[in-house]
Amino acid sequence: MGNLVLTNEDTYSGSLILVTPDIPLQTFPERSDLQPVPDRQGRRAGFGDTVWIRKQAAAALKELLADVGCKDEITAVSGFRTQREQREIWDDSMAKNGEIFTRKFVAVPGHSEHQSGYAVDLAENVKEIDFICPNFPRSGIFQKFRERMPYFGFIERYPSGKEKITGIGAEPWHFRYVGYPHSVIMADRGMALEEYIELLKNDTAWGRPYIFRDGGNWVEISCISLAQKSETVLELPEAAGYQVSGTNEGCAVVCLWRKTA
Helix, strand or coil, rough: CEEEEHHHHHHHCCCCCCCCCCCCCCCCCCHHHHHCCCCCCCCCCCCCCCCCEEHHHHHHHHHHHCCCCCCCCEEEEEECCCHHHHHHHHHHHHHCHHHHHHHHHHHCCCHHHHHHHCCCEECCCCCCCCCCCCCCCCHHHHHHHHHHHHHEEEEEEEECCCCCCCCCCCEEEEECCCCHHHHHHHHHHCHHHHHHHHHHHHCCCCCEEEEEEEEEEEEEEEEEECCCCCCCEEEEEEEEEEEECCCCCEEEEEEEECCCC
């Protein structure tokens, strides 16, 4: 048995962090945390710049594209953005498209998932691609990608019908790495990330987890509130693997993996 020590700083990092119009990003990835997304057509993202995302997300995306049999049908349009790049995109869209369009499809600098390194915009690999609203159809290999992505840790972050919850217009091209099994649970329950975090906050605690069956194992998922504490010490059971992710709004989510036998 060992102890897991969590502090308030642990709420600001990890694949489950919320980045919304009301919740700004607190920590930003270093270049060493990022990895280029392999371009499927031999060109550099179609826009002259390499697309980078978190290493864990990049590895999962590579496996997902191979799983669906992608050759050159899907290309990455945008991944990690610096504060300066997000500001340039915001200002350019405001000038070209106006405030209503921009606030619907472009995040305010400092409030963009792209700045976390966990988000990637994907498009049908055609000659002309819209950088702000790329086309990612709901048919063929693109739909197969959507059906398989939860098993590789990805969700469609801004689905239609969830605009009032996310504060962002539907973006069928914008995919977010949240990690497995969170992605499968969200897909099965039809939840946006905001709803999933709320579920964990309301219905779980250390010793009262959400149980997810994973083949011959089970995963215990618990939300730990850290907002009012300098540190929290959790006693870990023997022979249990674990992962921790902050939510960026005062909590950490702990996953314990245990064998059922």
